[in-house]
Amino acid sequence: MKMELTAPKNYVRNRANRPDKWEHNVIESKFRDAAYMKGASFFESVSYKGRDAYRFILPEYYKASCLGCHGEPKGEKDITGGKKEGGKLGELGGAISLVIYE
Numbered sequence: 345m346k347m348e349l350t351a352p353k354n355y356v357r358n359r360a361n362r363p364d365k366w367e368h369n370v371i372e373s374k375f376r377d378a379a380y381m382k383g384a385s386f387f388e389s390v391s392y393k394g395r396d397a398y399r400f401i402l403p404e405y406y407k408a409s410c411l412g413c414h415g416e417p418k419g420e421k422d423i424t425g426g427k428k429e430g431g432k433l434g435e436l437g438g439a440i441s442l443v444i445y446e
């Protein structure tokens with residue numbers, strides 16, 4: 345099993361957390377779709393690196409406590425020395441992603 349934290353492409357800080365194709369697709373076509381039920385996870389049985397796998401992804405939204413580092417103004421330094429993303433309260437900020445091999 346593999347677990348990771350990822351984010352919409354424009355909000356990724358650490359390049360190692362970039363979404364793969366499947367994650368990117370779910371984030372853009374489902375989590376960012378206004379008609380999608382907020383907070384609902386999504387799962388699918390797919391092939392992952394050549395093996396059958398069960399993939400699960402859960403959206404995460406920015407809370408007030410996240411905005412000190414991920415909020416506005418965009419580009420300003422946060423306390424970790426990184427640049428703030430300009431995220432807004434309640435906005436999709438990332439996703440927790442799991443891969444379980446069958």
Ligand code: HEC
Binds near residue numbers: 349361422426
């Ligand atoms: C003290 C500052 C701080 C706070 C508060 C904080 N984060 Fe982060 N967050 C970071 C840093 C720094 C990284 C990059 C870590 C790394 O290099 O892997 C990060 C990475 C992430 C990522 C991984 C994607 C990426 O950009 O690399 C997500 C998703 C995320 N944060 C969401 C949140 C959410 C949601 C909250 C609130 C519940 C939150 N963060 C609170 C500093 C913070």
